[in-house]
Amino acid sequence: MTKASTFDRKGxxxxxxxxxxxxxxxxxxxxxLNKPETVSAxxxxxxxxxxxxxxxxxxxxxxAMVSGRTYTIGALVPTLNHSIFSKxxxxxxSDLSDQGYNLVVAVTDADRDREVEKAKKLLAMGVEGLIVSxxxxxxxxxxxxxxxxxxxxxxxxxxxxxxxxxxxxxNKIVATQALAxxxxxxxxxxxxxxxxxxxxxRTRSRIDALADPGEGASLTFYETTxxxxxxAAVVDRLEGxxxxxxxxxxxxxxxxxxxxxxxxxxxxxxxxxxGFDDLDASQFTVPPLSTVRLPIQDMGRVTARAVCxxxxxxxxxxxxxxxxxxxxxxxxxxxxxxxGASDNPRGS
Amino acid sequence: MTKASTFDRKGxxxxxxxxxxxxxxxxxxxxxLNKPETVSAxxxxxxxxxxxxxxxxxxxxxxAMVSGRTYTIGALVPTLNHSIFSKxxxxxxSDLSDQGYNLVVAVTDADRDREVEKAKKLLAMGVEGLIVSxxxxxxxxxxxxxxxxxxxxxxxxxxxxxxxxxxxxxNKIVATQALAxxxxxxxxxxxxxxxxxxxxxRTRSRIDALADPGEGASLTFYETTxxxxxxAAVVDRLEGxxxxxxxxxxxxxxxxxxxxxxxxxxxxxxxxxxGFDDLDASQFTVPPLSTVRLPIQDMGRVTARAVCxxxxxxxxxxxxxxxxxxxxxxxxxxxxxxxGASDNPRGS
DNA sequence: CAACGCAATGTAGACGTCTACATTTACTAT
DNA sequence: ATAGTAAATGTAGACGTCTACATTGCGTTG
Numbered sequence: 001m002t003k004a005s006t007f008d009r010k011g012x013x014x015x016x017x018x019x020x021x022x023x024x025x026x027x028x029x030x031x032x033l034n035k036p037e038t039v040s041a042x043x044x045x046x047x048x049x050x051x052x053x054x055x056x057x058x059x060x061x062x063x064a065m066v067s068g069r070t071y072t073i074g075a076l077v078p079t080l081n082h083s084i085f086s087k088x089x090x091x092x093x094s095d096l097s098d099q100g101y102n103l104v105v106a107v108t109d110a111d112r113d114r115e116v117e118k119a120k121k122l123l124a125m126g127v128e129g130l131i132v133s134x135x136x137x138x139x140x141x142x143x144x145x146x147x148x149x150x151x152x153x154x155x156x157x158x159x160x161x162x163x164x165x166x167x168x169x170x171n172k173i174v175a176t177q178a179l180a181x182x183x184x185x186x187x188x189x190x191x192x193x194x195x196x197x198x199x200x201x202r203t204r205s206r207i208d209a210l211a212d213p214g215e216g217a218s219l220t221f222y223e224t225t226x227x228x229x230x231x232a233a234v235v236d237r238l239e240g241x242x243x244x245x246x247x248x249x250x251x252x253x254x255x256x257x258x259x260x261x262x263x264x265x266x267x268x269x270x271x272x273x274x275g276f277d278d279l280d281a282s283q284f285t286v287p288p289l290s291t292v293r294l295p296i297q298d299m300g301r302v303t304a305r306a307v308c309x310x311x312x313x314x315x316x317x318x319x320x321x322x323x324x325x326x327x328x329x330x331x332x333x334x335x336x337x338x339x340g341a342s343d344n345p346r347g348s
Numbered sequence: 349m350t351k352a353s354t355f356d357r358k359g360x361x362x363x364x365x366x367x368x369x370x371x372x373x374x375x376x377x378x379x380x381l382n383k384p385e386t387v388s389a390x391x392x393x394x395x396x397x398x399x400x401x402x403x404x405x406x407x408x409x410x411x412a413m414v415s416g417r418t419y420t421i422g423a424l425v426p427t428l429n430h431s432i433f434s435k436x437x438x439x440x441x442s443d444l445s446d447q448g449y450n451l452v453v454a455v456t457d458a459d460r461d462r463e464v465e466k467a468k469k470l471l472a473m474g475v476e477g478l479i480v481s482x483x484x485x486x487x488x489x490x491x492x493x494x495x496x497x498x499x500x501x502x503x504x505x506x507x508x509x510x511x512x513x514x515x516x517x518x519n520k521i522v523a524t525q526a527l528a529x530x531x532x533x534x535x536x537x538x539x540x541x542x543x544x545x546x547x548x549x550r551t552r553s554r555i556d557a558l559a560d561p562g563e564g565a566s567l568t569f570y571e572t573t574x575x576x577x578x579x580a581a582v583v584d585r586l587e588g589x590x591x592x593x594x595x596x597x598x599x600x601x602x603x604x605x606x607x608x609x610x611x612x613x614x615x616x617x618x619x620x621x622x623g624f625d626d627l628d629a630s631q632f633t634v635p636p637l638s639t640v641r642l643p644i645q646d647m648g649r650v651t652a653r654a655v656c657x658x659x660x661x662x663x664x665x666x667x668x669x670x671x672x673x674x675x676x677x678x679x680x681x682x683x684x685x686x687x688g689a690s691d692n693p694r695g696s
Numbered sequence: 697c698a699a700c701g702c703a704a705t706g707t708a709g710a711c712g713t714c715t716a717c718a719t720t721t722a723c724t725a726t
Numbered sequence: 727a728t729a730g731t732a733a734a735t736g737t738a739g740a741c742g743t744c745t746a747c748a749t750t751g752c753g754t755t756g
Contacts, residue, residue: 057495057496058472060471060472060474061474062413064409064412064413064473065407065409065410065412071473072452079438080428080434080437080438083429086434087428089428089453090428090455093454097454097455102469102470102473103454104452105441105453107438107442107445118445121445122450123408124406125418125420126412147405149360228628228629228631254632261634280429280576281576281602283576284580284602286610
């Protein structure tokens with residue numbers, strides 16, 4: 001009943017106030033809180049009453065200061081508007097949380113300078129680990145992480161020789177898998193749509209992997225903006241008798257699909273369409289989209305485990321390759337028998 | 349050049365070590381760091397050298413402990429897999445960051461108990477503010493926030509009489525706006541698809557607002573899962589001659605659209621289709637989706653400002669109504685003249 | 697040259713919690 | 727009863743940084 005009025009030096013009661021009220025020392029209160037079995041039941045009861053009376057709540061900062069731990073991990077992502085990243089964060093948060101860690105999120109807008117800037121903020125607030133996307137970063141990022149002696153992990157990428165541990169898929173292999181799906185269906189003349197290369201090493205690698213397609217295939221690349229409109233735009237720019245359009249992102253593929261259909265092209269009869277990422281929407285488009293499912297969930301899980309293991313027991317963080325999987329749906333099919341017979345009335 | 353070897357009591361050099369090397373007291377080092385103008389240029393130079401030599405990096409925890417501030421805000425969202433939430437967080441993070449705050453994210457999976465649980469974790473790590481979605485919460489949530497004397501804001505909701513400040517749109521008004529768009533086009537028999545009501549007060553309010561539609565309109569409600577498949581499923585369950593399908597989420601509408609098209613129904617000739625949220629994809633579907641654009645970006649901005657203003661200058665957090673906007677696109681049209689005359693040959 | 701004022705730096709203790717070690721208490725076994 | 731022991735609690739100081747106040751030193755002014 002006694003209001004906390006006697007304790008509000010700056011408002012909050014401390015462990016010492018609790019001790020005073022309960023008639024014990026602050027050490028005993030601390031023990032009652034952290035190792036209840038070491039304090040007698042009677043005393044514990046008195047302390048609990050005192051806590052209730054004073055409205056004591058532990059000061060997280062003091063605790064962190066003593067333990068030197070914040071149980072906080074920082075993640076830097078280019079954007080939250082792409083489901084690939086939000087899914088990753090979802091999985092990451094889930095697992096970190098299970099292991100008692102919190103997740104701080106910072107958005108970089110794919111800008112390397114902003115990335116370092118925000119990384120510094122995160123470090124200054126005490127994150128114990130830093131997770132970034134991809135491999136191309138401002139050199140200061142590595143330096144800062146090292147200065148603060150905080151582990152730094154790159155995701156969405158697998159490159160064992162990188163200067164920092166990478167956890168993700170191998171973008172080259174993945175691109176090759178997608179291409180293989182198309183060539184196996186007989187496609188040779190293939191258009192490839194992709195988002196901006198600048199500052200996006202994942203896109204870069206995928207393209208590189210396709211540079212020498214083999215199998216007598218010939219690829220033509222179309223760069224565009226990474227959104228539905230970009231996918232649609234590529235369809236308008238398409239030249240030549242492609243039998244397949246490979247989009248290095250499902251967002252592009254869905255955009256392209258809508259545009260193809262509104263132009264009256266049939267998928268896959270006129271042109272096969274393949275995406276990348278396996279968005280939620282991709283299995284519900286008409287026709288359902290063939291795509292490559294990236295191991296995003298796994299990536300979140302594995303990354304979370306790796307950081308936590310490192311922080312909890314010092315096990316070093318090893319690079320880790322995760323496998324992607326081609327999902328063949330109805331948007332890809334065999335090459336039309338008469339390849340030259342492409343008569344499309346006033347198309348595009 | 350001298351390695352940090354003399355300072356690694358537990359690894360890191362402290363301000364005291366720097367002082368020792370520079371031949372000054374720790375207070376002077378602290379000042380050199382925080383109010384450089386109060387220390388002579390000569391000393392400052394020596395201190396900087398000492399910092400470089402020792403590899404000193406400030407301990408965020410000690411700093412936070414003294415200042416009593418963490419500059420960290422916690423956000424609890426049901427999921428990160430829905431772009432409505434990730435967009436909100438994107439905007440929120442952006443603005444918080446501009447004002448010098450960090451954002452900790454926790455996912456609740458729309459489970460109230462998990463919500464409190466995670467809220468406690470966030471409070472225990474020292475967040476200075478808590479942001480949640482919607483109005484229905486475990487009672488402990490309010491209590492805990494109060495115990496820690498941390499402001500708690502509900503978003504995606506506007507309800508000035510709520511026990512906590514709300515920043516968002518009025519779900520009833522918004523639903524009414526959508527319905528008005530359809531009735532203005534002459535629709536009277538309307539199917540309404542919505543996600544699970546349990547634990548989702550936003551959906552609840554929208555439905556309530558439609559309970560008494562007026563205008564001689566008659567609505568039938570279909571509950572389904574909140575994903576593309578759910579939207580598609582509703583189409584299959586539809587009974588009766590509806591002239592319009594109103595989906596209380598664009599995800600449902602897009603799912604429904606795909607399904608309608610694969611059944612050969614024309615939109616909007618056979619049935620008008622309206623969504624809710626204005627997803628990125630919604631303007632690129634075929635036909636583009638009429639929808640209600642929710643002020644998500646604004647909500648992030650306004651919420652961020654409100655918390656920061658409160659923390660920085662104590663201005664109380666006031667409820668705030670944000671306006672939604674009907675976006676009329678091609679998926680909605682006038683009611684067909686001969687409502688019964690629906691003869692479409694295997695379309696698409 | 698004394699007195700003053702200001703700039704630069706040092707001293708000391710606070711912030712709230714934890715913990716190694718010391719002390720007290722109570723009980724058991726002889 | 728008495729030493730011995732284990733359980734319960736207290737004492738003191740550490741964690742790293744900040745800051746109010748005290749001190750030092752120097753230059754200016756009359």
